[in-house]
Amino acid sequence: MSMLMRQIVSVLFVALVFSLASAQFNQAVWDTITNDNFEDKLSPQAIAVNGYEQFHLVYAKNLNTGRVQLCYRFYDMLAGFSPEIIADSGNNIHNPVVASIMGDEYSEVAVAYERDGDIWVCVNDIPPGEWEFQNISDFTNGDMSPSIDYGYNSPHYAWITYDHVSYKIAYAHGEGDTIFSEIIEDSELGQFGGGARPFIVVYENSPHIFYRGLNNSAYNIHHAYKTHQDSSWIIEYLETPNADDYSVSAMANDLGDIYVAISGNDGWGMPSHVYYMVRAHSSGAWTAPELVTGAYSASNASILYRPGHQLYIASCGISGNIYNGNVYLSNNLSGSFETQLLATYPSVTQPVLSDVIGEYGVLVFDAPIGGESSQDIEIVYYGPQLNGIIDNEQPPISFGLPNVYPNPFNSRTKIAFTIDRPGRVTLDVFDIAGRKVESLMDKDLPVGKYEMTWNADSFASGMYFYRLSNAGNSVTRKMLLLK
Numbered sequence: 001m002s003m004l005m006r007q008i009v010s011v012l013f014v015a016l017v018f019s020l021a022s023a024q025f026n027q028a029v030w031d032t033i034t035n036d037n038f039e040d041k042l043s044p045q046a047i048a049v050n051g052y053e054q055f056h057l058v059y060a061k062n063l064n065t066g067r068v069q070l071c072y073r074f075y076d077m078l079a080g081f082s083p084e085i086i087a088d089s090g091n092n093i094h095n096p097v098v099a100s101i102m103g104d105e106y107s108e109v110a111v112a113y114e115r116d117g118d119i120w121v122c123v124n125d126i127p128p129g130e131w132e133f134q135n136i137s138d139f140t141n142g143d144m145s146p147s148i149d150y151g152y153n154s155p156h157y158a159w160i161t162y163d164h165v166s167y168k169i170a171y172a173h174g175e176g177d178t179i180f181s182e183i184i185e186d187s188e189l190g191q192f193g194g195g196a197r198p199f200i201v202v203y204e205n206s207p208h209i210f211y212r213g214l215n216n217s218a219y220n221i222h223h224a225y226k227t228h229q230d231s232s233w234i235i236e237y238l239e240t241p242n243a244d245d246y247s248v249s250a251m252a253n254d255l256g257d258i259y260v261a262i263s264g265n266d267g268w269g270m271p272s273h274v275y276y277m278v279r280a281h282s283s284g285a286w287t288a289p290e291l292v293t294g295a296y297s298a299s300n301a302s303i304l305y306r307p308g309h310q311l312y313i314a315s316c317g318i319s320g321n322i323y324n325g326n327v328y329l330s331n332n333l334s335g336s337f338e339t340q341l342l343a344t345y346p347s348v349t350q351p352v353l354s355d356v357i358g359e360y361g362v363l364v365f366d367a368p369i370g371g372e373s374s375q376d377i378e379i380v381y382y383g384p385q386l387n388g389i390i391d392n393e394q395p396p397i398s399f400g401l402p403n404v405y406p407n408p409f410n411s412r413t414k415i416a417f418t419i420d421r422p423g424r425v426t427l428d429v430f431d432i433a434g435r436k437v438e439s440l441m442d443k444d445l446p447v448g449k450y451e452m453t454w455n456a457d458s459f460a461s462g463m464y465f466y467r468l469s470n471a472g473n474s475v476t477r478k479m480l481l482l483k
Contacts, residue, residue, distance in 0.1 A: 029382070029383070029384070029477065030343075030380070030381070030382055031380075031381045032378050032379065032380055032381065033057070033073070033081075033364065033378070033379040033380075033381050034059075034061075034378045034379045035378055036061075036378075038061050038062060038063055038064065038377075039061070039062035039064070039377045040059050040060070040061050040062075040071070040366055040377055040378055040379050041059060041060045041061075041062070041350070041366050041377065042059050042350045042352055042364065042365065042366045042379065043058075043059075043060075043095045043096055043097050043350065043352075044097070044147075044197065044199060044247070044249060044300070044302060044350065044352060045097035045098065045099070045147060045148060045149075045199070045352070046058055046059060046096070046097065046098065046350075046352045046364065047098070047352055047354035047362070047364065048098040048099045048100040048109065048354075049100070049354055049355055054074070054075060054076050054102075054126070055074075055075050055354065055362075056072065056073070056074055056075075056098050056100055056109050057072070057073045057075070057098070057364070057379075058070070058071065058072050058073075058086075058096040058097065058098045058111050058113075059071050059096065059366075059379060060093055060094060060095070060096055060113075062091070066090055066091050067088060067089065067090060067091065068089065068090070068091050068092065068093040068094075069085050069087070069088045069093070070085070070086040070087040070088070070093050070096055070111070070113055071083070071084070071085055071086070072084045072085075072086045072098075072111065072128075074109075074126075074128050082128070084128070086111065086122055086131055087113075087115075087120075087122070087133075089115070092115055092116050093113055093114070093115050094113065094114040094115075094144070095113060095114045095144070095145050095146060095197075096111055096112070096113040097111070097112050097113070097146055097147055097148045098110070098111045098112075098148065099148040099149050099150050099155055100126065100150070101150040101153065102126065103153075106153050107125065107126040108123060108124070108125060108126060109123070109124050109125075109126055109128065110122070110123045110124075110148060110150075110155040111123075111131075111148075112136075112146040112147075112148045112155075112157055112159075113146065114143065114144050114145065114146060114159075117142055117143055117144075118135050118137045118143050119135070119136050119137040119143045119144075119146045119157065119159050119170075120133060120134070120135055120136070121133070121134050121135075121136050121155070121157070122134075123155075123175060134176070134179075136157060136172050136179055136181060137159065137161065137170065137172075137181070138181070142161060142162030142163065142164065143159055143160070143161050143162075143170065144159065144160050144161075144162070145159055145160045145196070145197045145198065146158070146159040147159065147197075147198045147199050147200040147209075148200065149200050149201050149202045149207075150202065151173070151202030151203070151204065151205045151206070151207065152204065152205050154173055154174050154175055155173065155174075155175065156171070156172070156173040156200055156202045156207050157171065157172045157173065157200070158170065158171050158198040158199075158200040158207070158209045158211075159198065160189065160193060160196055160197075160198065160211075161183060162193070166188075166189070166193070167189035167190070167193025167196065168183050168184060168185065168187050168188075168189065168193075169183070169184045169187040169189070169196075169198055169209060169211055169224060170182070170183050170184070171183075171184060171200075171207060171209065173207070173229075184209070184224055184233050184235075186224075186233065186235055187211065187213060187222065187224060187235065188213055188214050188215075189211065189212070189213055189214060190213070190214030190219065192219070193212075193214075195212070195246075196211045196212040196213065197211070197212070197247055198210065198211040199211070199248050199249060199250050201250045201251060201252045201258060202252075203252045203256040203258070203281070204256070205228070205229055206225065206226055206227060206228060206229075207225060207226055208223065208224075208225040208250070208252070208258060209223070209224045209225065210222070210223055210224075210238075210248040210250050210260060211224070211248070212245060212246060212247065212248070213237075215237050218243075218244070219244050219245060219246070220237045220238060220239050220240075220245050221237070221238045221240075221245045221248045221260070221262050222235055222236070222237055222238070223235065223236050223237075223238055223279075238260070238262060238277060238286065238289075239289070240262050240264070240273075240275040240277075240289040241273075241275070241289065241291075242262070242263075242264030242272060242273060242275070243264070244264055244272075245262050245263070245264055246263050246264055246272070246299055246300075247262075247263045247299065247300050247301070248260055248261065248262050248263070249261045249301055249302045249303045249313075250303065251303050251304065251305045253305055253307075255281055256281030257278060257279065257280055257281050258278065258279040258281070259276070259277075259278050259303055259305045259311065260276070260277050260278070260279075260303065261274055261275070261276055261292065261301035261302070261303040261313045261315075262274065262275045262276075262277065262289070262301070263298065263299040263300055263301045263315065264299060272297050272298065272299055272318055273291055273292070273293050273294075273296070273297065273298065274291075274292040274293045274298050274299070274301040274313060274315050274330070275289035275290060275291055275292060276289070276290045276292050276303070276311065276313065276337070277289050277290070290337065291337070292313050292315075292330050292337045292339065293315060293328060293330060293337075293339050294337070294339050296315075296317065296326070296328055296339055296341075297317065297318050297319065298315035298316060298317055298318060298326075298328055299315060299316060299318045299323075300315060300316050300349060300350055300351065301313050301314065301315040301351075302314045302315070302351050302352050302353040302363075303353065304353040304354065304355055304361055306355065306361075309332075310331070310332065310333060311331065311332045311337075312329065312330070312331050312353055312361055313329075313330045313331075313337075313353070314327070314328065314329050314330075314351040314352070314353045314363050314365075315327075315328045315330070315351065316328070316348045316349060316350070316351055316365070317348075323347050323348060323349050324344075324347075325344050325345040325346050325347050325348050325367070326341055326343075326344050326348070327341070327342045327343045327344070327345070327348055327351060327363075327365060327367075328340065328341055328342065329342050329363065342363075342382065343380075345367040345368060346367075346368050347367065347368060348365050348366065348367045349366065350365060350366055351363060351364070351365040352364050352365065360383060360384040361383060362381065362382070362383035362384070363381075363382040363383060364379055364380065364381050364382075365379075365380055366378070366379055366380070367380050404416075404466070404477065404479045407479045407480060408479075408480035408481070408482045409456075409479065409480070409481060409482070410481075410482055410483055411455065411456055411457050411481075411483065412453060412454065412455050412456065412457075413453070413454055413456070413479060413481075414451055414452065414453050414454075415427065415440070415451065415452045415453075415454065415466055415468075416449070416450070416451045417449075417450055417451075417468055418448070418449045418450070419445055419446075419447055419448060419449075419450065419470055422444070422445065422446045422447055423444060423445070423470055424442075424443070424444055424445075424469075424470070425441055425442075425443060425444070425445045425468070425469070425470045426439070426441060426442045426467075426468070426469045426470075427439070427440040427441035427442075427452055427466060427467070427468050427469075428440065428466065428467050428469075429454060429464055429465070429466050430464065430465045430466075430467065431462070431464060431465075432462055432463050432464070437459065437464070438454070440452050440454060440466075445470075454466075456481050459481060460481075460483075461481050461482055461483045462480075462481060463478060463479075463480055463481075464478070464479050464480075464481060465477065465478050465479070466478075466479060
């Protein structure tokens with residue numbers, strides 16, 4: 001964690017202050033979910049929400065020995081994270097995605113991934129038990145980049161299929177012996193179709209598939225959909241001012257309105273931006289594209305919709321055709337989109353937003369924590385503090401509950417924490433500008449629970465941060481002084 005804090009120290013305080021203006025990311029903290037010096041890679045649908053108390057996370061772990069593991073983590077507010085390796089094979093597991101459904105009589109999680117040129121699915125009950133595996137692609141040995149969503153009580157899938165002549169979009173729905181699959185013959189992905197990466201959302205039982213397709217020698221985001229399961233596919237084009245639209249993220253609300261974030265990737269120094277559009281379910285009409293990222297060049301956006309047309313869009317920076325490591329978070333809470341630089345790393349390729357715990361949102365992305373090495377890419381977390389967020393193999397500093405109380409406070413507050421490793425412990429307080437204003441502790445401590453009181457009589461009202469460091473780990477939290 002200390003490496004993470006060192007790399008983002010210049011923007012951490014800005015990020016935390018920015019979160020105060022957004023109820024969705026109020027009380028956001030930074031952490032790492034993985035910390036194992038391997039290459040952990042996310043896909044655009046790496047998180048699935050299971051009500052307001054649970055969520056699922058999947059990613060591929062490259063062990064650098066010719067083996068890739070399909071990793072899954074189920075988070076429960078009461079029990080914390082439950083890590084699990086779903087599959088372990090040669091270097092042929094890619095692009096895992098996850099979806100879940102929660103009901104009184106039917107609760108399930110499904111994971112789809114690419115393996116040996118096929119699309120595999122594994123399904124499990126909630127809470128997870130035994131996984132059931134199935135190969136759902138029977139077209140060619142060139143199937144890749146799956147996407148997944150639930151409609152009614154069964155999962156729907158979309159992926160790219162290649163028959164050594166052309167790239168098309170394939171679609172399937174159902175489970176077990178009742179899976180129905182087809183190729184959307186009119187989907188034209190062009191010679192670069194392998195990078196189209198579809199994104200599927202399902203409203204009621206009607207699939208909507210978004211993908212990068214070829215349209216009159218230009219690449220735009222295409223929208224293929226059915227009005228019901230027995231109808232023919234309808235395909236339309238979504239155009240933005242980008243010269244080349246590269247990727248798309250989509251989300252449907254309870255009324256069937258569909259919100260999309262479209263990213264460009266023009267390369268060769270040409271500016272690329274993220275645009276937002278919405279399709280009204282009642283009319284089927286799309287709004288004109290609205291610029292999200294302003295002057296920032298960005299790509300691989302992930303969209304999160306909240307009731308009241310509140311939108312959050314995360315994206316990663318791009319310079320020419322190179323990811324520059326910037327992580328952006330945009331929202332429209334002020335009536336138009338505002339974009340904030342959250343952090344900068346040597347490289348970031350895939351941020352993923354999700355609506356996880358009640359009113360709170362979570363952003364995860366893959367980044368090289370220890371430097372530029374592709375063999376040390378971890379999953380970075382920005383969101384509400386969760387029980388057991390850190391990898392159990394390397395426990396960081398943990399905190400008693402509450403962390404700081406009262407908060408907000410008048411003149412005095414107490415900071416409670418637990419030290420899991422003996423050693424030097426420092427506890428410092430910083431002001432809103434990032435200046436250290438007081439040192440509360442700097443001494444060797446054994447393992448145990450501790451509590452410190454901060455007397456802020458001589459300090460002005462405002463936001464402050466306390467940072468606790470121990471055994472190479474460092475965690476920062478905020479507190480509000482009101483007089």
